[in-house]
Amino acid sequence: MTLGSEGTTISAPIQTSASAELPGSLINAVLSSLEDSKAEDIITLEIGGKSSLADHMVIASGRSHRHVSAIADNLSRDVKDAGTGPANIEGQPTCDWVLIDAGDVIVHIFRPEVRGFYNLEKMWAPEGDETAPQSIG
Secondary structure, three states: OEEOOOOOEEOOOOOOOHHHHOOOHHHHHHHHHHHHOOOEEEEEEEOOOOOOOOOEEEEEEOOOHHHHHHHHHHHHHHHHHHHHOOOEEEOOOOOOEEEEEOOOEEEEEEOHHHHHHHOHHHHHOOOOOOOOOOEOO
């Protein structure tokens, strides 16, 4: 907001990133970031019809606490750079399971043992689908 010559307030137009306006660009940025960080067993689920929380859920694994933390840090930075603003992050102090809420995409990053215990893929799989979701990457 700026002041005009006579003391009136003039609103500046809101600038948004072009990537934030393109549908699907956030999920592509998330998947690219996970692949660049060497995340393992990356699975994406369409949850738009099951939940109003997000359109996509991505589940990935890191080899250790340190790897999970590095994946989460890189993903957080890449989501912000994609023009969606800062993501909400939970679980980073322990790095067994880190949840990153990027708006239309929710990302779960697990250590393999923790991922096997919670088995989110089975919980969120399409109804009637007995097979595991397809891996990406």
